Amino acid sequence: MPIVDLVLPKLGESIMEATILKWHKNVGDTIQLDETLLDIATDKVDSEIPSTAAGKLVEILFEPNAVVPIGTVIARIESDDSSLITKIPPEALVQKPKVILKESAEEVKQVQKQEPIVEVPYTPNAISNTTSNQEGKFYSPLVMNIAQNEGVSMQELQHIIGTGSQGRVSKKDILNYIASKKTIGNHNQETVNQSIVINSEKENYQANAFEPITTSSKLAHPDQVVMTGSTEIIEMDRMRKVIAKHMVDSIHTSAHVTSFFEVDVTNMVVWREKVKQLFEKREGVKLTFTPMFIECIANVMEQFPIINSSLQGDQIILKKDINIGMATALPTGNLIVPVIKGANQLSIVGLSKAVNELANNARQNQLKPSDTQDGTFTVTNVGTFGSIMGTPIINQPQVAVLALGAIKKRPVVIETPSGDAILVRHMMYLSMSYDHRIVDGAVGSQFLAAVAKAFEAWDPNRQWFQYL
Numbered sequence: 001m002p003i004v005d006l007v008l009p010k011l012g013e014s015i016m017e018a019t020i021l022k023w024h025k026n027v028g029d030t031i032q033l034d035e036t037l038l039d040i041a042t043d044k045v046d047s048e049i050p051s052t053a054a055g056k057l058v059e060i061l062f063e064p065n066a067v068v069p070i071g072t073v074i075a076r077i078e079s080d081d082s083s084l085i086t087k088i089p090p091e092a093l094v095q096k097p098k099v100i101l102k103e104s105a106e107e108v109k110q111v112q113k114q115e116p117i118v119e120v121p122y123t124p125n126a127i128s129n130t131t132s133n134q135e136g137k138f139y140s141p142l143v144m145n146i147a148q149n150e151g152v153s154m155q156e157l158q159h160i161i162g163t164g165s166q167g168r169v170s171k172k173d174i175l176n177y178i179a180s181k182k183t184i185g186n187h188n189q190e191t192v193n194q195s196i197v198i199n200s201e202k203e204n205y206q207a208n209a210f211e212p213i214t215t216s217s218k219l220a221h222p223d224q225v226v227m228t229g230s231t232e233i234i235e236m237d238r239m240r241k242v243i244a245k246h247m248v249d250s251i252h253t254s255a256h257v258t259s260f261f262e263v264d265v266t267n268m269v270v271w272r273e274k275v276k277q278l279f280e281k282r283e284g285v286k287l288t289f290t291p292m293f294i295e296c297i298a299n300v301m302e303q304f305p306i307i308n309s310s311l312q313g314d315q316i317i318l319k320k321d322i323n324i325g326m327a328t329a330l331p332t333g334n335l336i337v338p339v340i341k342g343a344n345q346l347s348i349v350g351l352s353k354a355v356n357e358l359a360n361n362a363r364q365n366q367l368k369p370s371d372t373q374d375g376t377f378t379v380t381n382v383g384t385f386g387s388i389m390g391t392p393i394i395n396q397p398q399v400a401v402l403a404l405g406a407i408k409k410r411p412v413v414i415e416t417p418s419g420d421a422i423l424v425r426h427m428m429y430l431s432m433s434y435d436h437r438i439v440d441g442a443v444g445s446q447f448l449a450a451v452a453k454a455f456e457a458w459d460p461n462r463q464w465f466q467y468l
Contacts, residue, residue, distance in 0.1 A: 055079035
């Protein structure tokens, strides 16, 4: 009977690996075509992976909690259908990397003693011919690309001490190595490796004004925390670890600055209160403030293309699509950011349905990988939890994130034809953090002022069904 290799499928342009959470079948079990075989997790969302063939599961190549590169064979199925064996293109099959723990310095020295070191020129062909022999190490395409562009040989690459999962060399590790190499010069490899550790703990080194700061400050470890009285230690779950890493990486990447605006949203409050019951009855979804805010923000973004961009090296990439992510709280207390694609093309009804569907799917853990990809700008409604304002952290590789504060009634001085008057109005604060490397304070403030103006200019007599 033919053996069919089950390959971890591609889950999105920016997703290079996934963590295996759970196998639904054991070796020896039968499985049907498209039946769920395992659950996996990426840094975006959890997903179910179906079987690509019917038959008997004969081999599971990775255990739960293993981090597996996209395109890797993860299981084998014995199938009666011989035609299935040709359905997987040969180029999709990647040799299974050996899962190893982080090497100790002593182990590295032993390897160096046992095997002569041969300098291999770092070319694409050299990579493909040697990566399978480097003690089972796996290097992500991003790390390989950086190494190739910076002239780092395979022999150098395999001696970089990795701080990633299972001792892998991460983007931070190779950039630290390159920075240290430029600083130290032609010192031997051991000196370079030692300097990487020293630099990562003691200084923020930046080789180029347009490159992100890749080193990280030393964090407190549990054995360094002085615990007094009654305490409890709680292990961070997988998503919280991912969030923590993304937040620190963002601070080390972008030059954050935050601007604030106060805005009168009385017209919005009045309109929503007037139409929300009929809106829900007619459209089948509740009308919240979020789609109203997103509609205004998306329209203003068309006037400020720099806000809808990303920075890559010294190149500014302007995005033509306006895809707005909305930070959504999960029942666990963690956050996820589903994305409304083409937000500027949707009516208030379309936005309401998109917001409700994505939020519900997020809370029920039913988001697809595509639901969290390709965002170009993020909105977070901190007012939902009572905060009047916040200083949000940019969702990389975007350049700005907007926080919406709580709506509060306050007495406000209003200019009228007959003079100033003190009236009770519905007020809120907007706060936007943006990447000061490419968004100047003037542009950031002008954009935020335009958003505030759009909120205040909301027509309280608007008929939403005209926009269907």
